[in-house]
Amino acid sequence: MFTECLSKEWLSSIYAFFEPFPTIGHENKHRYHEFKCLAKGCGKRIRRYLDKKDAKSTSNMCKHACTCWGDETVKAADDAKSSDIAREAIVNRILKNGSITASFKRKGKGKITYSHRQHTKTETKAEIVRWVCESARPFDIVKDRGFQSLMKTGRPEYYLPSHQPFHRMSS
Structure with a gap:
């Protein structure tokens, strides 16, 4: 009932x-x-x-x-x-x-869209780890001035993890 x-x-x-x-x-x-x-x-x-x-x-x-x-x-x-x-x-x-993107499959060769919602800290870490691994970048790239400038321009409060958690992962 x-x-x-x-x-x-x-x-x-x-x-x-x-x-x-x-x-x-x-x-x-x-x-x-x-x-x-x-x-x-x-x-x-x-x-x-x-x-x-x-x-x-x-x-x-x-x-x-x-x-x-x-x-x-x-x-x-x-x-x-x-x-x-x-x-x-x-x-x-x-x-x-x-x-959320995993909930929807891309149909055909449609345009890739990006969320207007800022990543959470966990999502940011996950996306950086994914990018570093897929692109064969060094984990300490998060210390790079150019990388930080690209990530924080227009959103200076944007969270960027330190390279230490990534460094431990590669050890």
Whole structure:
């Protein structure tokens, strides 16, 4: 019965980014549903109080999902027919390999596009390791002034890892 209620009420694709069954709780005599984010390392919980006018609103969940997963991932999930399809086709694949691009195969010789979303620290490390390995570059290239200038121009706050973690990998 509980799962039937969930499947009828919670059809929005935004639910794909949160654990499928919320925690039900009470605070100061107010009942709420608490949804836990599925993103690795996040675990943030979004509460929806059931006695409020916006009890069925997903706007806070959308804001959080865009912050945690990126706008284009949320948009891709929104194009899915249901939260179950979005969770299976997009969210679970990203959780497995950490990239939205792995969720979509390039069709034909279409134009390669790049995300407008800045990489996380983990994604930055992974992309640099991949580039270094595929291009047979030395790991300490991250110390190179020219490389740092290219990476940080227009975004001086952009995170660049030190070469030490990469140096340990090659030892």
